Amino acid sequence: MIYIHIPYCRQACHYCNFHFSTSLNTTDTMVKAIIKEIDTRKNYLDSNLLSSIYFGGGTPSILTKEQLGLIFNSITKHFKIDSNTEITFEANPEDITYDNLCFWNELGINRLSIGIQSFHQEDLTWMNRIHNVDQSIKALDLVDDFGKLDYSMDLIFGSESTSNKNWETNLQMTIDRKPSHISCYALTVEENTALHHHVKKGTKKESPQQKIKSQFYLARKFLQEAGYEHYEISNYSLPGKNAVHNSNYWASKSYLGIGPAAHSYNGISRSWNLSNNIHYIKAIAEHDNAQVSEQLTETDKYNEFIMTRLRTKWGINKKEILQNFNAKYNQYFNSEVQSLIQSKLIIENKDSFTLSESALIIADRVSSELFY
Numbered sequence: 495m496i497y498i499h500i501p502y503c504r505q506a507c508h509y510c511n512f513h514f515s516t517s518l519n520t521t522d523t524m525v526k527a528i529i530k531e532i533d534t535r536k537n538y539l540d541s542n543l544l545s546s547i548y549f550g551g552g553t554p555s556i557l558t559k560e561q562l563g564l565i566f567n568s569i570t571k572h573f574k575i576d577s578n579t580e581i582t583f584e585a586n587p588e589d590i591t592y593d594n595l596c597f598w599n600e601l602g603i604n605r606l607s608i609g610i611q612s613f614h615q616e617d618l619t620w621m622n623r624i625h626n627v628d629q630s631i632k633a634l635d636l637v638d639d640f641g642k643l644d645y646s647m648d649l650i651f652g653s654e655s656t657s658n659k660n661w662e663t664n665l666q667m668t669i670d671r672k673p674s675h676i677s678c679y680a681l682t683v684e685e686n687t688a689l690h691h692h693v694k695k696g697t698k699k700e701s702p703q704q705k706i707k708s709q710f711y712l713a714r715k716f717l718q719e720a721g722y723e724h725y726e727i728s729n730y731s732l733p734g735k736n737a738v739h740n741s742n743y744w745a746s747k748s749y750l751g752i753g754p755a756a757h758s759y760n761g762i763s764r765s766w767n768l769s770n771n772i773h774y775i776k777a778i779a780e781h782d783n784a785q786v787s788e789q790l791t792e793t794d795k796y797n798e799f800i801m802t803r804l805r806t807k808w809g810i811n812k813k814e815i816l817q818n819f820n821a822k823y824n825q826y827f828n829s830e831v832q833s834l835i836q837s838k839l840i841i842e843n844k845d846s847f848t849l850s851e852s853a854l855i856i857a858d859r860v861s862s863e864l865f866y
């Protein structure tokens with residue numbers, strides 16, 4: 495699977511800590527660098543048949559048709575795509591036009607991930623999103639009428655501006671669309687974001703944990719009742735519509751990350767590209783390489799396995815942990831997991847260990863209790 499990071503946005507959302515730049519004058523040279531990186535790293539994966547391609551960012555839908563066409567040509571030159579390859583493209587509502595939908599579909603994109611976040615203007619303004627509610631609704635109408643693309647809707651809960659009532663309306667307006675997939679992210683205040691700065695100055699407030707928790711469980715109840723499967727902490731899908739790309743991450747499959755700040759993993763080492771557009775472009779031009787990498791120790795692999803598996807509804811498979819890790823890790827896991835079972839944070843099933851209902855909201859904390 496391949497991840498392509500498109501590091502540009504028209505406006506910075508206040509909560510965002512992804513790598514992006516709002517200065518758009520390097521997009522042509524960036525596309526050239528991305529193509530060169532694809533050429534250079536075409537043999538990174540064991541197989542050149544791709545199960546998924548994910549265009550994330552940043553805002554991939556900011557690219558012109560020509561730029562996107564060039565990246566696609568480079569991918570199809572080196573990799574095989576078949577009818578099962580999931581090709582996801584993150585699109586913001588302001589970029590969704592009939593013309594773009596036709597073009598994206600012709601390229602082979604079969605799934606959109608649409609950054610809606612909220613159907614309430616006060617939330618969008620609070621978050622400093624560039625689009626308004628009308629644009630979101632028009633964009634979704636267009637995608638529904640177009641009818642050829644599966645789509646996921648991204649929502650954010652737990653901001654100061656989002657009341658429980660607003661959140662419930664957001665969920666209702668989302669399920670009314672029947673998207674095959676819904677991601678619900680808790681708003682977190684990350685360092686080095688405009689939101690962090692506002693919170694420090696006192697001009698915006700971080701929501702109490704209790705509010706985040708109640709909106710998390712409200713979504714779980716609401717979406718499950720509407721037929722969605724809560725298959726990962728932040729992700730819901732209609733039966734059979736789990737995101738292939740993300741599920742591959744959680745199953746520790748190898749992936750190639752292209753573009754600034756993109757991460758790669760091949761089971762032995764993990765690498766990440768420079769997260770600065772100019773430095774990335776320069777490094778690719780001069781050395782064909784913008785990566786920093788680290789070898790993974792057995793402990794790194796074990797901890798990562800615990801963290802990713804526990805976030806999913808399938809949890810930690812007993813056979814898999816036995817097969818993948820030596821006795822030292824298995825003994826450690828078996829002793830640590832007992833106290834989490836006793837405190838009702840983990841449930842022991844016949845073949846697996848999964849988070850209990852009450853532990854879903856503290857998944858990372860529970861995982862860290864099992865880290866070696």
Ligand code: SF4
Pocket residue numbers: 502503505506507510511512514551552553586609
């Ligand atoms: S949330 Fe998305 S659109 Fe907003 S700044 Fe971050 S990457 Fe860009």
